[in-house]
Each structure stands twice: as structure tokens, then as C-alpha cells.
Amino acid sequence: MNVRIAYYSATGNTRKVAESMAGAIGCKATGVDAYADDGTVDLLFLGAAVYATHGHGVHEAVRKFITGLEKSKVNKVALFSTGFIQSEAIPGMRKLLETRGITVLPESYFCLGRFALFNLGHPNALELEGAAAFARKLAGR
Numbered sequence: 001m002n003v004r005i006a007y008y009s010a011t012g013n014t015r016k017v018a019e020s021m022a023g024a025i026g027c028k029a030t031g032v033d034a035y036a037d038d039g040t041v042d043l044l045f046l047g048a049a050v051y052a053t054h055g056h057g058v059h060e061a062v063r064k065f066i067t068g069l070e071k072s073k074v075n076k077v078a079l080f081s082t083g084f085i086q087s088e089a090i091p092g093m094r095k096l097l098e099t100r101g102i103t104v105l106p107e108s109y110f111c112l113g114r115f116a117l118f119n120l121g122h123p124n125a126l127e128l129e130g131a132a133a134f135a136r137k138l139a140g141r
């Protein structure tokens, strides 16, 4: 099964989660801007967060990434996110993907992410292990 991980991360929280997942299942995590077409992907993990500076919704870079995905080359997507609190990131990405006819798995992963002086130390070791377990389960590895 060809599994890939793509993420957008302005301050590094979502990147840490993506890298924990990548280490767990033995694949590379790539920023959405650097993601290159690599044939058909059976399972794409896609992660992001929201920012007040970008309308509290799906970041433009992630929107662009989703718009550019070739539907015939992505069998299914699993979403993950970090945040100050649970945000619109996962529902927003789900909506954009499903509007394009791309299958999104019902399971997703969210954990807290440090934001200024809030959520210091997050994502923590337990949350990173939770992300790794999520990736292993869905990728069957």
C-alpha cells in the first residue's frame, strides 16, 4: 500500500505530528508546498491547523493543495490536525475533499498544539504516540 503524509505547519506543531506518524509507518512526511506527484496513493494523511491570520479556516496553501490533487490518484484521505482547541481544520478539509469527490475516512486525529503561552509542551510525547498509533492502525502497519 502506497501511503503518503502531507501537512501544512506554520509553527511546527502539525509537522511534529506528521513526523511521528511518518516514523511509525516508515514513510516520508512532506509539506504541502513540496509534495510531488508519486503515482497512485492508496492512503494520504493530510494535516493542518487554523490561523486567525488566515480567516480561521483552511489555510490557502492547503486549499491549493486539495484543489491540485488528482482524484484518480488518491484512493482515500485521513485527516489530522493540531490546535489551540478543536477547530475548523478537519471539518473544513473534509468538506473541500468531499466536494472534489475524494473519499475521506471517518477517523481523524487531533491533538493540542502550542500557541504563544497556551498549551505549552504540546504536542507532548503521549500525543505524538497517539498520532503514531493512529497512522499504524489506518495504514495497517
Ligand SMILES: Cc1cc2nc3c(=O)[nH]c(=O)nc-3n(C[C@H](O)[C@H](O)[C@H](O)COP(=O)(O)O)c2cc1C
Pocket: 008, 009, 010, 011, 012, 013, 014, 015, 048, 049, 050, 051, 052, 053, 056, 082, 083, 084, 085, 086, 087, 112, 113, 114, 115
Ligand atoms: C498566528 C496564529 C494564529 C492562530 N489563530 C488561531 C485561531 O484563530 N483559532 C484557533 O483555534 N487557533 C489558532 N491558532 C493556534 C494554532 O491553530 C495552533 O497553535 C496549531 O497547533 C498551529 O499548528 P502549526 O504549529 O502546525 O502551525 C493560531 C496560531 C498562530 C500562530
